[in-house]
Amino acid sequence: MTAGEAPAGPVRVMLVDDHPVVRAGLRAVLEAGGALRVIAEAAGAEEALATADRLRAAGEGPDVVVMDLELGPGPSGIEATRRLGATQPGLPVLVVTTYGAVADVQAALSAGASGYLLKDASAEQLRDAVARTAAGTWTLPAALARRALGAGAPGGPALSPREVEILEHLARGRTNREIAAALFISQATVKTHLHHVFHKLGVGNRTEAVTVARSLRLVRG
Structure with a gap:
């Protein structure tokens, strides 16, 4: 799949967030439009890596990972993103978090994230960001880009x-x-x-x- 090219059928999404209620909310928002389908969830980095490996081995891997930064005890979302990039090159990761500090944005991008979005984004913005990230498009809102890059x-x-x-x-x-x-x-x-x-x-x-x-x-x- 090349940049800008949409996957055939619904975009397959894996959610990584340590809060079950947040995951449930994200799933409901993402699947509301019909173009996205959540195929797996993980509460932490190790679970996310193991789940991604299992799905890939079965030929049912996600098209995109939606990743929180803070995952409770254990490796952070930054480390999970870095390790996913090493074990599954080409799998895009969209960070969706409450933290918008420049240090967080730069750390996520340095770890290999394909995009960064704050959780106060609208449902439409979130769905669009996930779809564009899955299609290979770099996703970073203008306000965050200005702070992170300048x-x-x-x-x-x-x-x-x-x-x-x-x-x-x-x-x-x-x-x-x-x-x-x-x-x-x-x-x-x-x-x-x-x-x-x-x-x-x-x-x-x-x-x-x-x-x-x-x-x-x-x-x-």
Whole structure:
């Protein structure tokens, strides 16, 4: 199936969300139009991977996976997306979540997600996004794209994905040493990134940087 080409028959969807009520609601919305059919559900990353493998082995794999970011205990939706990409190349994943921070969007796209949508989208927007993602079209609402691809203070220089990643670690209260270890870079490199971040955001310290980053929705607040 090439980009822009719709699958024959209803689009087969696998839902991955740790809340049964949310999955039930998503199923009802997606199947309401008749063009989409939910063939499997999973509450966590490991279950999603096992289910996807089983369906593929039976020749009944999904055309698209609708993935939440937070899946309770165990691997996150980001990790599940990354592992699905490794085990089932070409299977598109649409992240549907309540989190719209730049760090989350960039992490999902870096993990291989084919699209990103917030749960406050309308039923029509959700169905359309799932169908387009299944057809190979990259799906990212304009507002999220502007923040994720041009992150930074209004009118100021954009922050790079690495700088946003540094900010996410700052927001979690991590030290330079911990950030360096997590990103496999030197502490000197972390300090350089922080210098650039402070300059771009117009702040003088870590606390101010996190405060501004949250106000701009670069990281979760």
